[in-house]
Amino acid sequence: MIRLSKSVVGTEEVEAITKVLLQDGYLGMGKEVDLFEEEIANYLGVKRSSVVCVSSGTAALHLAVQAVARQGDEVLVPSFTFISSFQAISASGATPVACNIYKDSLTIDIEHAESRITNRTKAIMPVHYASNPVNLEKIYRLAAKYKLRVIEDAAHCFGCSYQSSKIGSFGDIICFSFDGIKNITSGEGGAIITSDEKIQSLVKDARLLGIMSDTEKRFSGKRSWDFEVVDQGYRYHMSNIFAAIGREQLKKLDTVFAPTRIKLATIYKELLCKNSSIAIPVTEKKAYIVPHIFPIRILNGKRDEIKQYLEANGVQTGIHYKPNHLLSLYSDKKTKLDVTEEIYKEILTLPLHPDLKEEDIYYVSELINRYLGYTD
Template sequence: MIPIFKPKMNKAEILPELEKIFDLGWIGLGNKTAEFEKKFANYIGVKYAVGVNSATAALHLANLVLGIRKGDEVIVPSITFVSTALAPLYCGATPIFADIEEDTLCINPTDIERKITSKTKAIIPVHYGGHACRMEEIMKLAKENNLWIIEDNAHGCGGKYKDKMLGSIGVIGCFSFHAVKNLPTGDGGMITTNDEVIYNKLNKLRWLGIDKDTWTRSAEKGYSWRYSIDSLGFKYHMNDITSVIGLAQLKVLDEHNLIRRKYANKYDEAFKDINWIETPVEKNYAYSDRHNYVIKVPKRNELHEYLQTKGVSTGVHYEPIHHFKVFKEVKADLPVTERVWQKLLTLPLYPDMSETDFEKIVGEIIKFGEINSL
């Protein structure tokens, strides 16, 4: 079965470095995490990065550190993974769903503006599939209405908006290192910011509110058991095993993203004369890392089932999350979202994909169209 996603691991770098930390005996939050944070911040072009155990944790802490609380509203899209909207809920706030652009599937600034109220405190634009949201317009809305911008960049590691790296534009950027993401470590996440106060708070929040982590206390003048806790925190920290993998994967991220872009371009070329398939766009302001390749087709479910019988996995990213019962109290007026999601189908795309598999995928899709007279 050809998978939708498959991680390509830089084993030549990872395995020797894992041996080193195993021999050292320090595999928790330590110097490798600090090294990964520093190098990741440099890559994104920000002053600070804080390693956590998932993008969900990153989004939760981002909302928390910005003071999002009960009675507040946070504007999010509905075509996203559920973590985007759960994070405000964790803080007692209400996620308010804004509609998307039909072509990019990113949140629509025009609908964001319509959804802003006196209770709105933040906007979480999701760079869907690695394609940048219209950040200048979103940042302008934020400035005019005194709102925070939290970039959900779980899909966009290595992508750009104009000349800026995604995750460096809002006050906070949130990244995912889940197994299917462009920088896979198995799981993990990162928070980026240029704000020193936010950075210092995040460092404590991700480690139970403790003012100094164990590595820092061990590195000072021998191990010190003394620490202070002056606020509530969470066990969201990254560990050095994840960080060793992350450091190695960061070295090949751009290379792997180029392979993704190559196959995305090949899909575009293969489908360009097939009028029943609408392929993803890449606007002139965006450089996409091509986290996924999502087409819009009629008979979406039938095509999914057909490809399954032919050994090709496909998926739907996503069913609108406002459909789920957890959000039943939240009103949602999303005509584009409701119309478009029923056409979405995610095709296999990953750095290790073979030409043979690619040709099979394209061939079977074309055959389906012929069988169904599309």
């Protein structure tokens, strides 16, 4: 079976975990997390204080929203995203406002988002779908016009760049995911990147149950016993075990993971781009993209047939994603997102991870082209 996605780890990660387990003797948040944050900061070229590691990408989004929005506030977000984006907003007491997407890039439709702004709108959450950071200048101009915070859901985008600057090295609040199948993994984990010192302080405390200034003590191997709490917090800190994995993964990103993902995605494009029954999302020309997933659109109504055909021939596929406004929790009968709903019926994600071989990509592409009656 050719897997859709998988974690790719080696002896280096095993040895790093073993060191934490057998030598360091402390598994919670401590020195390894401190070092991982420092190394991420160095990689992105930002101040050390700008990086806050947490237990997941969802936790990163949740804390970011909580830091800028309150009960009853609204956050603009594309409906075409994983549920974590919406859950992070609603968990903060704010309301996710579902926005349409552009048909070509599958990213937030800025004009539609602007039409949904009210006096309760506090932030916009663009999702860099399939590692594609599109229209960032327009998004930030919109935010400036209406005095909104920008929370970039960059879960797919670690290692990517925009106008030669790494995602996370600029902008307002950027949230990454390091779960098992992302561009790098820490097993589970995520990070918030921001130069806003107030936000830094809020999220650092909130990840440790709201205990004020506990981060510094944890990093020095101590705990706060006589402490103060003034804001809602959560048990969202990253562990030393996860940070140890992430540190080893970060070393491999630019030398192994990124080149492999880019090469495999390029082969897919070359083999599928001439098939008139397929549309490949348009990527941002100003960006350097390390693809986390490889979605295509099946334009002839045969998406489900092809999915079943590929599964029958040993190829896993996915559907990224079911629009959130179609879920019961976020259902809004007044909201009709025609483009989003059309794309949902067409989208199919093909296998992509660094353990795939080039012959796997040729095999998958040949199956698709053959089923659709395309021959080069």
